[in-house]
Every structure is written in C-alpha cells, then in structure tokens.
Amino acid sequence: LDEHQMGSTGARLFIPPLMDPPLPNIQPLVWRTVNLLGTAMAYDLQQNGKSGVVNGRSYTGWYIGACDDTPWLHNVIGLLSEAASVRLASPIYIEPTEIPKSYNEKMMDFVDPWPGGWWRLRDIVDYEIILSQSLIKTAALHKEDLLFNFYQMSKNSIEKADKNQPFAFVISAKQHDYPTMLKMLDVLQMGGVEIHQAKADFVAEGKFFPAGSFVVKMAQPYKPYAWALLEKQKYPDMRQYPGGPPEAPYDNAGWTLPLQMGVACDRINEPFEVKLEKLNKTPYPQVPANQGGSNYFILGSQINASYSIVFALLKEAKAEAWRTKTKITRKGYDIPAGSFIVKNAPDVKKVLPALLSKYSMTVIDLDDVADIAKAPLKFHRVGLYQSWRGNMDEGWTRYVLDDMGLPFKTLHNEDIKGTKEKKIDLRADYDVIVFADENATVIKSGQRGGFPGGPSGAPGAAAGGAPARQPASTTPPEYEGGIGQEGVDALKAFVEKGGTVVLLNQACTLAFNEYDVPARNALQNVDRTRFFCPTSILKILVDNETPIGYGMPREAGAMFVNSLALDTSMPGFDWDRKVVASYPEDNILLSGWLLGEDVIARKAAVVDTKYKDGHIILIGIRCQNRAQSHGTYKFLLNALLYPEKE
Numbered sequence: 001l002d003e004h005q006m007g008s009t010g011a012r013l014f015i016p017p018l019m020d021p022p023l024p025n026i027q028p029l030v031w032r033t034v035n036l037l038g039t040a041m042a043y044d045l046q047q048n049g050k051s052g053v054v055n056g057r058s059y060t061g062w063y064i065g066a067c068d069d070t071p072w073l074h075n076v077i078g079l080l081s082e083a084a085s086v087r088l089a090s091p092i093y094i095e096p097t098e099i100p101k102s103y104n105e106k107m108m109d110f111v112d113p114w115p116g117g118w119w120r121l122r123d124i125v126d127y128e129i130i131l132s133q134s135l136i137k138t139a140a141l142h143k144e145d146l147l148f149n150f151y152q153m154s155k156n157s158i159e160k161a162d163k164n165q166p167f168a169f170v171i172s173a174k175q176h177d178y179p180t181m182l183k184m185l186d187v188l189q190m191g192g193v194e195i196h197q198a199k200a201d202f203v204a205e206g207k208f209f210p211a212g213s214f215v216v217k218m219a220q221p222y223k224p225y226a227w228a229l230l231e232k233q234k235y236p237d238m239r240q241y242p243g244g245p246p247e248a249p250y251d252n253a254g255w256t257l258p259l260q261m262g263v264a265c266d267r268i269n270e271p272f273e274v275k276l277e278k279l280n281k282t283p284y285p286q287v288p289a290n291q292g293g294s295n296y297f298i299l300g301s302q303i304n305a306s307y308s309i310v311f312a313l314l315k316e317a318k319a320e321a322w323r324t325k326t327k328i329t330r331k332g333y334d335i336p337a338g339s340f341i342v343k344n345a346p347d348v349k350k351v352l353p354a355l356l357s358k359y360s361m362t363v364i365d366l367d368d369v370a371d372i373a374k375a376p377l378k379f380h381r382v383g384l385y386q387s388w389r390g391n392m393d394e395g396w397t398r399y400v401l402d403d404m405g406l407p408f409k410t411l412h413n414e415d416i417k418g419t420k421e422k423k424i425d426l427r428a429d430y431d432v433i434v435f436a437d438e439n440a441t442v443i444k445s446g447q448r449g450g451f452p453g454g455p456s457g458a459p460g461a462a463a464g465g466a467p468a469r470q471p472a473s474t475t476p477p478e479y480e481g482g483i484g485q486e487g488v489d490a491l492k493a494f495v496e497k498g499g500t501v502v503l504l505n506q507a508c509t510l511a512f513n514e515y516d517v518p519a520r521n522a523l524q525n526v527d528r529t530r531f532f533c534p535t536s537i538l539k540i541l542v543d544n545e546t547p548i549g550y551g552m553p554r555e556a557g558a559m560f561v562n563s564l565a566l567d568t569s570m571p572g573f574d575w576d577r578k579v580v581a582s583y584p585e586d587n588i589l590l591s592g593w594l595l596g597e598d599v600i601a602r603k604a605a606v607v608d609t610k611y612k613d614g615h616i617i618l619i620g621i622r623c624q625n626r627a628q629s630h631g632t633y634k635f636l637l638n639a640l641l642y643p644e645k646e
Contacts, residue, residue, distance in 0.1 A: 001068070001078075001079045001080075001081065001131075001132065001135055002066060002067045002068035002078065002079070002080050002081070003081050003083070003128055003131075003132075004080065004081065004082045004083070005082065005083050005084070005085045005124070006058075006082040006083070006084060006085065007084065007085065008084050008085050008086070008092060008094065008119065009084075009094055009098050009099055009100065009103075010054075010084065010099070010100060010102075010103045011052050011053065011054035011057075011084065011103055011110065011114070012050070012051065012052030012053065012083065012084050012114045012119070012123070012127065013045070013050070013052065013053045013054070013081060013082070013083050013084070013127050013131070014053075014054050014055065014057070014058060014059060014080070014081065014082040015038045015041045015042060015045075015053065015054075015055055015079070015080075015081050015131060016034050016035060016037070016038030016039075016055060016079055016080065017034070017035045017038055017039070017055050017056050018034070018055075018056065018059055018060055018061045018080075019056050019057055019058065019059065019060050019061070020060065020061070020236075020238065021060060021061065021062055021235070021236045021238065022060075022061035022062070023061060023062050023063045023072070023073075023228065024162075024163075024164075025063075025073065025162075025223075025224040025227045025228045025231075026061070026063075026072045026073065026224055027075060027153045027156065027157075027224065029149055029152075029153055030072050030075065030076075030077065030153070031061065033077045033146070033149065034072075034077060034078075034079060036138070036142075037077065037079055037135055037138050037139070038055060038079060039055075040134055040135075040137075040138040041081075041130075041131040041134045041135065041138075042055060043134075044130055044131070044133070044134035044137075045127065045130050045131060045134070046111075046112065048130050050126070050127055050130065051112040051113065051114045051115075052084075052103075052112065052113060052114025053110075053112065053127075054103075054109060054110045055109050055110075056109040057109060057110075058082075058250065059080055059082065059250055060249060060250050062235070062249055062250070062251075062252075062253075063228055063252075063255070064250065064251035064252050064255075065252070065255060066080075066251075068080040070191075070225075072224070073222065073224040073225035073228050074191075074192065074222050074224070074225055075149075075150055075153035075154050075157065075221070075222070075224070076150060077146065079135065081128065081131055083124045083127055083128060084119060084124070086119060086120060086121050086124065089121045090121075091118055091119065091120040091121070092118070092119050093117065093118050093119075094116050094117065094119060095116060096115060096116035096117075098116070099113075099114075099116055154221040154222075157219075157220065157221050157222065157223035157224065158219050158220060158221060158223075159219075161218075162223075165218055165223075165227070166218055166227075166231075166267045166268060166269050167217070167218060167268050167269055167270060167271050167272070168204075168215050168216055168217045168218060168268050168272075169215075169216045169218075169226070169230040169231075169265055169266065169267055169268065170204055170209055170213055170214070170215055170216075170265070170266045170268055171184075171185070171213060171214040171215075171216070171258070171263060171264070171265050171266075172209050172210065172213045172264050172265075172266070173198075173209070173210045173211070173212035173213045173214075174210060174264070175263060175264055176262055176264070176302055176553050177262055177263075177302055177303050177304060177630075177631075178303070179303055179304070179305045179359065179360055179361065180261055180262060180263065180303070180304055180305075180630045180631075181261070181263045181264075182282050182283075182284055182360070183261070183630065184257060184258065184261050184263050185214065185279075185282045186282050187229075187257065188216070188226065188229065188257075189279070189281070189282060191222065191225050191229075192221070192222045192225065193216060193220070193222055193225060193226040193229075194216070194217070194220045194221075194222075194226075194278065195214055195215070195216055195278070195279045196214070196215045196216075196217065196276035196277060196278050196279065197212060197213070197214055197215070197276065197277050197279055197283065198211055198212065198213045198214070198215060198274050198275070198276060199211060199274075199275040199276065199277055200274060200275055202272060202273070202274035203272070204266070204268045204270075204272040204274075205266075205268055205269065205270055205272075207266060209266075214279075215274070215276055216230060229255075229256070229257045230256070230257065230258060230265055230267075231256065231267070232254070232256050232259070232590065232591040233253065233254040233255065233256060233536075233591045233592055234591075234592075234593075235249060235253035235254065235534075235536070235592055235593035237593070237595075245528055245529050245532075246528060246529075246532045246534075246593075246595060248532075248534055249534050249535070249593070251535060252534075252535045252536075252592070253534045253535055253536045253592035253593040254535070254536040254537045254590070254591030254592025254593070255537075255591070255592075255628075256537055256557075256590070256591040257628070259537045259557035259590050259591055259631070260537065260557065260559065260625070260628050260629045260630065260631055261628070261629070261630040261631050262553065262556060262557070262630060262631025262632070263631070284360045285360055285362075287356050287357050287360060287361065287362065288362060289353075291352075291353075291356060291362060291363050291365065292344055292348075292349060292352045292353070292356075292363060292365065293344075293365060294344060294365035294366055294367050295343070295344055295366070295367050295368065296341055296342065296343055296344055296365075296366045296367070296368070296369050297341075297342055297344055297363040297364060297365050297366065298324075298330070298335055298339050298340065298341055298342075298363060298364040298366060299339060299340040299342070299361070299363055300335060300336060300339050300551070301323070301324075301336050301337070301338035301339040301340065301550045301551030301634075302336050302339075302551045302552075302553075303361070303551070304404070304630060304633050304634065304637065305359040305360075305361055306339075306340055306361070306551075307404065307406070307634075307637040307640075307641060308355075308359060308404045308405045308406065309355045309356070309359060309361060310340045310342070310377075310641065311379075311404075311405065311406050311407070311640075311641070312351065312355055312405060313342055313348055313351065313352070313355070314377070314378065314379035315379055315407060316347075316351050317345070317347040317348045317350065317351050317352075318347060318379075319342050319343065319345065319347070319348050320342070320343040320345065321340055321341060321342045321343070321376075321377040321378075322340070322341045322369075322374035322375060322376055322377055322643070323338050323339065323340060323341070323374060323375050323377050323547075323550065323641070323643040324336075324337055324338060324339045324340075324341065324372055324373065324374050325337060325373040325374060325375060326373055326545065327545070328372060330364060330366060331364055333364055335364070336544065336550070336551055337544060337545045337550055338544075338547065338549075338550020338551050338638065338643075339550075339551075340377070341366075341369050341372065341374055375643035375644060375645075375646060376643065376644045376646065377641060377643050377644065378431075378644060380431040380432050380500075380640055380641060380642070381409075381429065381430045381431045381432070382401075382406065382407065382408040382409070382430070382431070382432045382433075382434065382640055383408065383409050383410075383411040383415070383426075383429075383430045383432070383433045383434070384397060384398060384401065384408050384409070384410055384411065384433075384434045384436070385411045385412075385416065385433065385434065385435045385436070385443070385483075386398075386410050386411065386412060387412075387413075387438060387442055387443060387446065387482065388412070388413070388446060388475075388479045388480065388481075389438075389442050389446060391436055391437075391438050391442075393436040393437035393438065393504070393505070393622070394436035394438070396436075396624060396625070396626050396627050397434065397436040397504070397624055397636075398410070399627050400624045400627050400633065400636075403627065404637075406637075406640065408434075409430075411433065413446075413481060413482060413483050413484070413487065416433075416483045416487040416490055416491065417483045417484050417486035417487035417490060418486060418490065424490050425493075426490055426491070426493070426494040426499060427493070427494050427497040427498065427499050430494070430499060431499060431500065432499070432500045432501075432502060432639060432640055432642075433491070433494065433499065433500070433501050433502070434502040434504070434636070434639075434640075435501070435502065435503050435504060435507040435510065436504050436505075436507065437504045437505035437506050437507055437561070437622060438506060438507050439506055439509070440506070440507065440509035440510040440512075440513050440514075441482075442482060443482050443483060443507065443510055444482045444483060444484065444485075444487070444488065444510070444513075444514075445481065445482045445484070446480055446481040446482040447482075488510075488514045492514075492515060492611075494614065495611050495612065495613075495614035495615065495616060496611065496612045496613060496614060497612075497613060497614065498613035498614045499614045500614055500615045500616075500617060500639060500642055501614070501615070501616045501617070502617045502619065502636065502639045502640075503616065503617065503618055503619065504619050504622070504623065504624070504636070505561065505562070505563055505564065505619070505620060505621060505622050506562065506564070508521070508564055508566075508618045508619070508620055509521065511609075511616050511618060515611070515616065516572055516575065517575070517577075517609045517611075517616055517618070518568055518569045518570065518571040518572065518575050518576075518577045518609060519566045519567065519568045519569070519577060519604070519607050519609065519618055520566070520567050520569075521564045521565065521566065521567075521620075522564075522565040522566065522567045522599070522600065522603050523564060523565050523599070523600070526599060530596050530599060531595065531596035531599040531600070532593070532594070532595040532596065533560050533563075533592070533593065533594045533595070534592070534593055535559070535560070535561045535562075535592065536559075536560050536589065536590075536591060536592020536593055536594055537557045537558065537559060537560070537589075537590045537591040537592055538557070538558050538560045538583060538588050538589060538590060538594065538600075539555060539556075539557065539558075539583070539584055539587065539588050539589075539590050540555070540556050540557075540558045540581045540582065540583060540584075540605050540606075540621075541554065541555060541581065541582055541583070541584055542554055542555070542556055542580065542581045542606075543578075543579065543580055543581070546578055546580055546608065547608065547638055547642055547643055548578075548580045548606060548608045548617060548635055548638045548639060548642075549580045549581065549606075549634075549635075549638070550634065550638050551634045551638070552581075552632075552634050552635075556581075556631055556632060557590050557591070557631060557632075558581070558605060558621040558622075558623070558629075558632055559621060559622040559623075559625040559628075559629045559632070560592075560621060560622075561621075561622040561625060563605075563620055563621045563622065564605075564618075564620030564621075565583065565599070565600035565603035565604070565605070565620065566579075566603060566604035566605065566607050566618060566620050567603060567604070568604055568607055571609075574611060574612050575609065575610065575611055576609070576610040577607055577608070577609045577610070578607065578608045578609075578610075579604045579606075579607055580604075580606040580607060580608055580635070581604065581605040581606040581621075581635070582602060582603060582604045582605055583597075583600045583601055583602065583603055583605060584601070584602070585601050585602055586601065588600065588601065604620070605620050605621050606618065606619050606620060606621070606623075606635055607620075615639075615642065617635075617639045619635050619636065619639075621635075623635040623636050624636055
C-alpha cells in the first residue's frame with residue numbers, strides 16, 4: 001500500500017478501483033484483487049463515517065514505475081491511496097463553494113460527498129489508519145487465496161502465452177555504449193528478470209546477433225515486468241468525450257527502458273535456437289592490466305563513463321586533455337568526434353588504473369596525437385541552481401551528477417544575485433551553471449501556482465479546482481523569492497565573460513523571457529487539441545559533430561515531459577546559434593502517445609546559442625529524466641565539458 005497525498009479541494013481520499021486504461025501486460029487476477037481490497041477499504045471507511053472517498057478517477061492502471069504499481073508486474077498486489085493535502089501539517093479551511101461540481105454531487109464512484117470545512121492532518125491520519133487496518137483484515141481473510149494466486153500467476157507467466165506476446169527480446173553484444181547497456185541489465189536483474197547470454201553467433205527473424213548477446217525470454221515468472229520495460233508502449237487514444245480533447249494520463253505514457261538508455265534491443269516474435277547460459281549477475285568485463293602505457297590515450301565520447309573518468313582526471317591529476325574535433329580511426333577503432341585525448345603524465349598514471357577498474361573501461365593507447373584535430377579541455381567548475389520551491393527535477397539532476405562522480409556546488413538565490421553587502425562575480429567562481437527543469441517565473445520570482453504539497457497540473461490539482469483558503473505564509477524571508485532581476489543580469493554578465501548557462505526543459509523559458517536568444521518555443525500557447533504529448537519517448541536527429549552533440553548516435557530517443565519544440569532564427573548582434581538535435585519530419589513517436597506531430601516536425605529539441613564569449617545551452621527535453629534516460633545524458637555532460645577555444 002502506497003499512501004500519497006493529492007490536491008486539497010476535491011475528494012478527501014482516493015482508493016482503488018482505478019480508472020482506464022489498464023496496462024495490457026498485467027494479469028487479470030491482479031486487477032480483480034486490487035478492486036477487492038480497494039472496495040473493502042471503501043466499505044470500512046463508510047462504516048466509520050468517513051465521507052468524500054472516491055474511486056475510478058484520476059489514477060489509472062497504467063504503469064508509472066511507482067511503489068504501488070511495480071508489484072503488479074511481479075504478480076503481486078499493490079495499492080495506491082491519495083489523501084487530500086493540508087498545508088504541510090497546518091489545517092486548511094475549504095468553503096463549500098470552492099468544491100468543484102464533480103466532487104459535490106453523488107455519483108456511483110463517489111457516493112458520499114464531503115461538504116467542506118476544516119481539513120486537518122488528524123483527518124488524514126484517521127482515514128489512513130482505517131484503510132490500512134482494512135487492508136490487513138481483508139488480506140488475512142484471503143491469505144491462502146493471495147498466496148496461491150501469486151504462485152498461479154507466476155506459473156501462468158511461464159506456461160501461457162498472452163495476446164501479442166513476443167518469444168524474447170535480444171540485446172545485442174554490439175552497442176553504442178556497452179557499459180550503459182550493462183547498467184540496463186543490472187536494472188532488469190534487480191527486478192527479478194531472468195537473462196541469458198548467447199554462447200555462439202545466431203540469427204533470429206533474419207537478423208544476425210554475435211556471441212555474447214543477451215536474451216530475455218518471455219517464458220519466466222516475472223514476464224509482465226520484463227515485457228513492460230523492454231516493449232514500446234502504445235497508449236490508447238482516450239478522449240474526454242467522443243471527438244473531444246485528450247484525457248491526460250496520470251504520469252508516463254511511455255517509458256521503454258532500452259530507448260531511454262540508448263540500448264539496441266530487438267523484439268523477436270518467433271522462436272529461435274542458440275546455446276544460452278543463464279546469468280547470475282551482470283558480466284562486467286575484466287579490465288586489461290597493461291593499459292595506459294603510451295604517451296597518450298583516448299576515451300570514446302560515446303560512452304557515458306568516459307565523462308566520469310575525464311572529470312576525475314582533470315580534478316585529481318590536473319590532467320592535460322583535449323577533445324577531438326572530428327571522427328578519426330586509430331588501431332582499427334572508429335573514434336567519434338568529441339572523444340577525449342589525455343596526456344599520460346605521472347599523476348595521471350597514479351589514478352587511471354583505479355578509475356578504469358571502477359567503470360570497467362578500456363582506453364586506446366597512442367604514442368603521438370600531433371596529427372589529430374583537437375581542442376583543449378579544462379576542469380570546469382559547475383554550479384547547480386536550487387530554488388526554495390522543492391523542484392523534483394533538480395533533485396534528479398543532483399542525483400545524476402553524484403552518481404557519475406561529477407563535482408558541483410548547489411547555488412541558491414543569493415549565490416546568483418548577491419546581496420547589498422556582497423556583489424557577485426559568477427565568472428570568478430564558476431564555468432558552468434545548470435538550471436534544472438523549472439518554470440522561469442519560479443526561478444526569477446519564486447512564485448508558482450498549484451496545490452499544497454504537489455506540483456501544478458497533477459491530477460489532484462486538476463480535480464481540486466479553486467485553491468483552498470490558506471494561512472499567511474510562515475516561511476522565513478530568506479527562503480522566499482527567486483534570483484530577481486539582479487540574478488538575471490548577473491547570469492548575462494557571466495555568459496558575456498565566457499561562462500556557460502545550461503537550461504533544461506522549461507527552464508529554457510528564462511532565456512526566452514530575459515535574453516535575446518535566437519530561439520523561441522513553438523509550442524507556446526498551442527492548445528492540447530492541436531498538440532498533445534504526455535511523457536513519451538520521441539525520435540530526435542542529432543548533429544554529433546558539434547560539441548553539445550558529441551558522442552550521441554545520429555538518431556536517439558528523447559523523453560518529452562512537458563517539453564519544448566524550438567524555432568530558431570537569424571541571430572542578432574553578438575549572438576549565434578547551432579541546432580544540435582531536432583525532430584524528424586514524420587514517425588516521431590517511439591513510445592507512448594503523440595497527437596499533432598506536424599506541430600513539432602523539423603523543430604529543434606536542443607540548441608547551442610552563443611553570446612559574446614559564452615554559451616546558453618537550450619536543452620528542450622528531459623535529457624536526464626528521473627536518472628533513467630542515460631541515452632541523452634550526453635547533452636548535459638557535453639555542456640559540462642565544453643572544449644575551450646584554441
């Protein structure tokens with residue numbers, strides 16, 4: 001049972017049954033049991049006089065990777081409850097007239113409306129104690145059934161083929177970024193997925209796969225989980241009424257893990273024969289002991305781990321390094337543009353072996369690099385802006401940087417705008433400043449809409465209608481506001497002096513509002529009947545011979561999460577721009593749901609704008625979405641390791 005909170009002015013509590021659509025991969029007995037337990041909760045709440053309990057609205061049976069629904073894919077029962085929020089722990093008062101009509105009338109999914117009035121933390125606790133005790137009681141009554149059902153569903157996963165079920169998914173041993181592919185295997189195995197490795201070359205459905213490729217057969221206990229993560233999603237076209245606006249999903253419409261991580265993975269429908277060995281753990285390769293013996297070595301820009309190693313070498317060993325300007329071939333290897341050349345100095349030799357072992361990496365040794373076109377690289381001091389408004393994407397960005405071992409400092413409003421006593425020179429302390437996905441108004445002023453305890457636009461907020469009456473803010477003034485005009489001006493001066501500002505997703509709006517960047521959001525004020533794309537994976541075309549695109553494949557999958565489509569224009573004085581990634585003309589959707597693809601066709605997704613001596617990087621997608629989209633990390637990583645001018 002995953003107990004959450006939602007908006008304040010609608011229902012007092014949501015519990016299952018859920019609303020459409022259900023994820024097709026999940027066994028029907030899971031849904032029947034979820035409905036049984038949820039209905040029992042509603043009965044016990046009503047018996048205890050608790051009104052305002054709703055089911056079948058807002059929250060769907062579509063997988064979003066949360067704690068309540070991941071069990072479904074393992075033939076286990078998971079439930080979600082959503083209680084109406086208070087102001088953290090402070091009571092709120094809701095006028096009866098503030099309750100939307102849809103939560104003021106009796107319906108079969110809402111048989112006892114709440115009349116309004118005071119709503120307290122005590123109320124939330126009372127409701128949740130009742131529903132928790134109800135779950136325990138009902139589970140105890142059906143203990144033997146629940147245990148047998150888990151066994152039976154797991155047995156069915158092995159023995160019975162579902163509609164449209166593939167035979168297997170094959171993950172080729174030949175990958176753009178092999179270490180990242182191994183990370184994906186770790187994720188699958190952590191979730192109980194059985195993986196085999198081919199001991200010989202083989203052909204499946206006419207495609208050749210080399211020995212060492214990985215096979216995920218669908219005949220296994222946790223088939224629904226393996227299938228859901230590796231399959232491309234097709235979210236049903238659901239409308240508010242026939243011919244009307246689209247009905248928004250609660251969260252992701254598509255999440256296909258190989259597309260997010262940039263891993264080649266093939267769905268194979270027909271059985272094939274090959275000698276397989278079941279994995280007990282992910283087979284990370286042994287690192288050769290004799291690496292790094294030449295004057296220089298190269299780390300490929302196509303591998304995310306290269307960036308971790310280079311950052312460490314620049315910081316710890318004060319390494320002398322460069323980035324290649326073009327694709328080159330050395331010792332039989334095709335080395336992509338933007339790869340890292342490092343001089344193998346004594347201090348480098350001290351730390352290199354441990355780094356290569358940590359990341360299971362190999363290098364290409366070179367005696368001379370004089371004939372290679374390259375640009376110098378230095379250690380960049382990175383700052384990550386953190387507003388006082390609790391931005392989830394900032395937290396995920398922090399997680400990615402920490403996970404990859406990339407050093408940074410957290411910046412708050414005063415660190416950017418300064419104070420009356422202290423004038424700020426950002427360029428003296430930083431080379432790159434990153435803004436995670438956040439509304440530009442929040443960044444500048446600290447103001448935002450939405451309901452207490454959650455983001456604007458979440459289902460509870462949409463259902464809740466008008467805001468509840470709240471006490472005056474008790475937040476200390478030093479934790480209020482944004483960077484202000486002073487911060488906007490300081491960032492402009494930072495860029496003029498050669499700094500790089502990186503704006504992720506909606507943070508790009510800061511540049512549109514405050515600076516004369518030669519780009520705008522083509523989706524501004526576009527109605528959802530014209531264009532609609534709820535958290536899905538879209539195809540982008542990448543120029544991987546320009547610095548922000550280094551190491552990327554020509555085609556990639558990008559997470560579109562309330563994202564942008566950028567129109568660029570002829571730049572004004574002191575400005576320039578380079579389109580790094582754009583949407584193709586058609587067939588843009590890879591996984592999820594997309595309406596109106598013509599609106600974003602041939603629009604830019606990532607743009608490198610130059611102003612005087614610095615850069616403002618517009619990354620109009622969630623390139624580091626929830627620390628899952630490893631396949632597009634490099635847009636951010638390249639901004640952190642932008643090569644210097646010669």
